[in-house]
Amino acid sequence: MRSTRYALIAGAAATALLTTACSGAGGSSGGGKxxxxxxxxxxxxxxxAKLTKDTFTKDTGIKVNFTVLPENELRDKVTQDIATQAGQYDVATIGAYEVPIWTKNGWLHELGSYADKDASFDKADLLKPMVQSLSGSDGKLYALPFYGESSFLMYNKDVMKAKGITVPERPTWQQIADIAAKVDGAEPGMRGICLRGLAGWGELGAPLTSVVNTFGGTWFTKDWKAQVNSPAFKKATNFYVDLVRKHGEAGAPQAGFTECLNAMSQKKVAMWYDATSAAGSLEDPKSSKIAGHVGYAYAPTVETKSSGWLWAWAWAMPKTTKNADAASKFMLWASSKKYEKLVGDKLGWSRVPAGKRASTYEIPQYQKAAASFGDITLKSIEGADPANPGIQPRPTVGIQYVAIPEFQDLGTKVTQEISAAIAGRTSVDKALNDGQKLAENVAKNYR
Structure with a gap:
């Protein structure tokens, strides 16, 4: 089924995209080079983007023109380009949410056969959760993982030590809220915790939905009854909004992953709940003031045993590309063991795009660099259960999202209202009551 969201995109954006396809960042030049x-x-x-020219391009002669966008803008742009078949890009980063939906629509090249033909790629080394999340209903691989992640809690060990606080390895959300209150203001200008407040199904929506799950809530019941203003969903959202308003980062309504990463690495917050992939940046002394002083704990829970999400940023090839051979060579290189070694040697082993290969966690240099977070990251990824992330059956798979085309629009609109509640412009009750109506309209398509 093609969603209303994609139909609107195809109709409204086609002209603009086809026009820009001939501009500077537009269509690929001939010859596949x-x-x-x-x-x-x-x-x-x-x-x-920094490493490609002097390595991949030098070895293959294939020039790579990168367009890098913030997460929300990237999601809109890639959806527009692929849904309208504008053909502006040969490769795009997408995630576990898009792959099964876009594969069903016939928008993506199958990539498993390319991986099978390249013995050095070692497809069997890819972590099973990554392969499953990036495969279509036919069992074929449609995207190659660049890095994989779950979610966990990161905290400033020096601040905790100074306050005499021991952060549990498997904390509850109430314990984290109590700790946030105690460490708020521990250093000049430091807040207790960073939680995303920037609207977007993949920004605020990701951590919030994982909190909703462990509080006992869900977006939809198994038989497609909307639950956005249910007691459990409200309790979780009120908890999240209250925690951010009382002890969260400055400018929370505009804070997404990048802003929280900066806040944590620059000692502006004492804790941060977010993607496990952030650890490599926090442990890089070139960009982080707390490298070597970060503690890690499993995603906080309430009613579930675990609550970490599951995601992969992966390379996908639109069916519209005229440079499949060159594009596949780039993707295989970018997801390879060789590329991981390049990053380790050139930039530092903590910055390796991990979470996708079993062998990564056996590399001595990486084990040393990731000693504080490698094991908990791997166990969080392997322990994530997209089919059963909460306390009740779900109509689709997905931990921090609902795997239907309409969720991109629904999740973004609901989080816009919740972000407004964080900013004090509306109430959580109104935000969720409005969101319930939107969710009910979506549910009608499936009942």
């Missing part, structure tokens, strides 16, 4: 790559502006992507 130049490809256009669209990717999210996370640290790991910024690293590959």
């Amino acid at each position: 130049s490809i256009n790559v669209l990717m999210v502006g996370n640290p790991q992507m910024e690293d590959i």
